[in-house]
Every structure is written in C-alpha cells, then in structure tokens.
Amino acid sequence: MELDPVWKDAxxxxxxxxxxxxxxxxxxxxxxxxxxxxxxxxxxxxxDLHKYISNEISAMVVFQIQxxxxxxxxxxxxxxxxxxxxxxxxxxxxxxxxxxxxxxxQSAAIEIGNIMISAFLDATAELLGxxxxxxxxxxxxxxxxxAFESIVAQVTTDVNSVLIFNTELMSEAPPVYGSIYMLPNxxxxxxxxxxxxxxxxxxx
Amino acid sequence: MENDFFGExxxxxxxxxxxxxxxxxxxxxxxxxxxxxxxxxxxxxxAGLAHIMLPExxxxxxxxxxxxxxxxxxxxxxxxxxxxxRNTIAAFxxxxxxxxxxxxxxxxxxxxxxxxxxxxxxxxxxxxDYEETGGKVGRSVYFWPEGKGRLVIKRAxxxxxxx
Numbered sequence: 001m002e003l004d005p006v007w008k009d010a011x012x013x014x015x016x017x018x019x020x021x022x023x024x025x026x027x028x029x030x031x032x033x034x035x036x037x038x039x040x041x042x043x044x045x046x047x048d049l050h051k052y053i054s055n056e057i058s059a060m061v062v063f064q065i066q067x068x069x070x071x072x073x074x075x076x077x078x079x080x081x082x083x084x085x086x087x088x089x090x091x092x093x094x095x096x097x098x099x100x101x102x103x104x105x106q107s108a109a110i111e112i113g114n115i116m117i118s119a120f121l122d123a124t125a126e127l128l129g130x131x132x133x134x135x136x137x138x139x140x141x142x143x144x145x146x147a148f149e150s151i152v153a154q155v156t157t158d159v160n161s162v163l164i165f166n167t168e169l170m171s172e173a174p175p176v177y178g179s180i181y182m183l184p185n186x187x188x189x190x191x192x193x194x195x196x197x198x199x200x201x202x203x204x
Numbered sequence: 205m206e207n208d209f210f211g212e213x214x215x216x217x218x219x220x221x222x223x224x225x226x227x228x229x230x231x232x233x234x235x236x237x238x239x240x241x242x243x244x245x246x247x248x249x250x251a252g253l254a255h256i257m258l259p260e261x262x263x264x265x266x267x268x269x270x271x272x273x274x275x276x277x278x279x280x281x282x283x284x285x286x287x288x289x290r291n292t293i294a295a296f297x298x299x300x301x302x303x304x305x306x307x308x309x310x311x312x313x314x315x316x317x318x319x320x321x322x323x324x325x326x327x328x329x330x331x332x333d334y335e336e337t338g339g340k341v342g343r344s345v346y347f348w349p350e351g352k353g354r355l356v357i358k359r360a361x362x363x364x365x366x367x
Binding site (some may be wrong): 045046047049050051053055057062064106138139142143144145146147148149150152153154156157158160198 | 217218219220221222233234235236237238257258264266267270301303304305312313314340341342343344360
C-alpha cells in the first residue's frame with residue numbers, strides 16, 4: 001500500500017504535534033533537553049514488519065487507544081533495556097547501570113510511558129477535536145518484533161497492511177533513547193483521514 | 205534484521221502471515237504470540253513453514269499463512285504437490301507466547317493460536333514431533349530441512365536449543 005504524498009505530509013504533521021508534546025513531558029521528567037526526529041509515517045505490509053522493527057530486547061509499554069473510537073488501535077513506547085535502567089536510576093538517584101532489569105524498572109517504564117502517551121494523545125485529540133484516551137498500560141520486556149506481533153495481530157485481522165507512526169526521542173544526559181509508535185486500526189485510520197481532510201480544506 | 209542467517213544464500217526469512225514450502229533453510233525472527241508451524245517430510249527432505257498470526261481465517265483466503273486453519277491446509281497441499289505423502293509428514297510447533305504483563309486483554313492471543321494449530325493438525329492426522337509453545341518469552345526459529353531436519357530455537361532470555 002502506497003500513501004498519497006499529501007496524506008503522508010498531513011499524517012506526519014499530526015504525529016509531529018503528538019510527539020512534540022510527549023518529548024516535552026519526557027524532558028520535564030528528566031530535567032534535560034530531549035531531541036526528536038520528524039515522525040515517519042509508513043504503510044507497512046505485515047509480511048515486511050521484520051524489516052522495520054528490530055529484534056533488540058526492549059521494554060515496550062503498550063496502550064490501547066480509547067475514547068470516541070472504541071478500540072481505536074494501539075500506541076507504544078519502546079525503549080532499549082539500557083535506557084530503562086538509566087531512567088530508573090535518574091528518577092531514584094541511583095548510579096549502578098550495570099545491573100539486571102528489576103520490578104522498579106518495570107514500574108518506571110510504565111510510568112514514563114503513561115506520561116508521554118497521555119501528552120501525545122491529548123495534543124493530537126485536541127487537534128482533531130475528538131477525545132482519545134490511553135487504556136491502562138501493558139508491558140513486555142522482550143524482543144521488540146515479538147511484542148509487536150501481538151499488537152499487529154489485533155489491528156490486521158481483516159487487512160494485510162498497517163499504518164505506523166514512528167518518532168525517535170533521545171537525550172544525551174542521561175543517555176536515553178526511545179521510540180513512539182502509533183498503530184491505528186482501520187476505523188481510526190479512516191477517521192484520521194477524514195478529519196485531516198477537513199483541516200486541509202481552504203477556508204471558504 | 206539478521207537477513208543472512210549463517211550466510212546461507214538460499215535461506216529465507218518469513219514475515220508475518222507468510223508461508224513457504226521447499227528444501228532450503230527457513231526462519232522466523234522475533235516470534236511472539238505468533239506460531240511457527242513447520243511440517244517436515246523426512247523421506248523427501250522437504251519442509252513447509254508458516255508464520256501464523258491468528259487462529260481463524262473466517263473466510264479470508266488472500267494470505268493463507270496468516271491463520272491457523274488455512275495455513276495447515278496450504279502447507280499440506282503444496283507439499284503434496286511436490287510429492288510428499290501425508291504419512292511421512294510430521295509437525296514442529298513453536299511459539300504462542302504470552303508476553304505482556306499487567307494486561308488481561310486480547311494482546312495475549314498466543315494460547316488461542318496454540319489451540320487452533322493443534323486442533324487443525326489433529327484434524328489432518330499430522331503427528332507433532334516437537335513442541336515448544338506458551339511461556340512468556342519471544343523466540344526466533346530456524347529450520348534446516350537437510351539431513352534429519354534441524355531446528356534451532358533462540359529465546360529472548362538468551363537461551364538456545366537445538367533439536
């Protein structure tokens with residue numbers, strides 16, 4: 001599936017606004033500057049997913065998008081193992097980075113995910129004039145691709161491609177790195193297209 | 205990501221919902237709730253692999269490898285058209301993990317996938333030679349049809365096993 005370039009631009013801008021708010025909330029939490037990439041918007045055939053999602057062991061915090069569109073798809077914060085340890089240490093004032101992931105890290109990952117995703121959905125929902133809320137989070141610390149499979153399976157029961165928004169966030173001190181992915185299901189994607197179309201109409 | 209597993213040119217990595225039948229090495233990388241169903245004919249040294257994502261096709265036919273029910277049938281059909289016979293085919297079933305904690309919802313679809321795959325194998329009277337299903341960790345699966353058939357499973361917790 002190829003995306004129309006105009007759509008792609010509109011969707012990129014949509015993701016940009018959400019990700020910028022998420023980056024701000026992360027920056028406030030870390031009390032340090034956070035940089036972000038311009039979001040990538042891709043329509044990926046499910047068979048090619050493994051070319052885009054790595055197999056690195058990562059913490060994936062997953063939220064279902066709820067609100068006006070019930071079960072509108074999923075939004076995911078993915079952070080490599082080392083980033084999670086850095087973030088927990090930063091928040092608790094600890095120094096040991098050479099350790100195993102523990103329960104504290106799990107809680108920290110979920111909390112950070114929660115704050116970032118709430119900011120993302122708030123900002124994008126306001127742009128569209130609808131309500132989008134995150135479900136309670138689910139967490140997997142595993143191969144990123146393996147965790148993604150379960151999410152993709154939920155949004156592609158009847159279709160063979162999936163729309164993915166991807167933004168990377170990074171900070172130098174502490175050295176952390178993460179990605180936000182949004183996978184709208186077919187209904188939410190349709191609604192996004194319709195709403196963006198309305199926003200792009202010249203004022204009459 | 206590891207597109208040249210062990211540098212073998214003929215090796216194929218199968219994405220979500222794909223299936224292949226042949227005498228070359230096959231793999232699926234980063235298997236979560238999905239299932240790698242391998243059917244292997246020891247006499248002809250031909251294998252079929254499907255990267256199954258969901259339990260039921262509900263009438264969908266364009267990606268037979270995606271669903272447990274259609275995947276079993278399409279692998280058997282293609283293997284039989286290459287001269288394999290039902291009674292020398294055995295199955296290897298790997299995957300179907302439940303990876304998410306703090307989640308009671310549909311994300312943990314692994315168990316349903318396992319049940320559906322086994323039910324379909326039983327319906328087709330295919331014996332399961334080796335099974336590693338369920339659990340909480342992701343896996344990568346590699347299969348070489350030559351010799352007696354070699355299956356390697358790498359797990360997210362760093363362990364590895366060979367069958």
